[in-house]
Amino acid sequence: DGGITQSPKYLFRKEGQNVTLSCEQNLNHDAMYWYRQDPGQGLRLIYYSQIVNDFQKGDIAEGYSVSREKKESFPLTVTSAQKNPTAFYLCASTSLGASYNEQFFGPGTRLTVL
């Protein structure tokens, strides 16, 4: 399961706290993505980044923030402004130079708000 990693696997947060989820890839991929997965909701895009120091909002960016200081890393911060943060979070990456844009996923982080 190398290539793209996420940590921690499980995360518990008290209400009002910010938490940061880690995502690292050694695939030399240009683009990285954060998705949120809830039962019956599929994969919803939170933020994505195509290049270092640049990122765009996805469909459900409110209450989240990201940074892309290095090509390999794309951490996601879940802020206290996110009203219902309990979910499974998936990070993905892809090479924009490829002829098709298969996305490779990390193993996910399950966040629970206590």
Place this chain on the structure above:
Amino acid sequence: GENVEQHPSTLSVQEGDSAVIKCTYSDSASNYFPWYKQELGKRPQLIIDIRSNVGEKKDQRIAVTLNKTAKHFSLHITETQPEDSAVYFCAASIQRDDKIIFGKGTRLHILP
């Protein structure tokens, strides 16, 4: 923007029978259609994909068909086995675009 609808949300089939999952998309510019399989508690993994210049693609027991005129594509699994039980996601994107849009998923149960 692109919208992908996926049906059914849940599907149960007897082991050995075939399973079909259908998706529709809204953006006629979409030209890349991957399918992902996600086993319980694990990451989604690509199982097959198709590009718009192809009408059908097959890989062992899995096949995908694409109808660009109607803007729908389907996943076919033949001779289903217990290990096929998982959630399957269809997706659509414009090749080399910055993002892909996923359907909401189909939970496939293979009954003994």
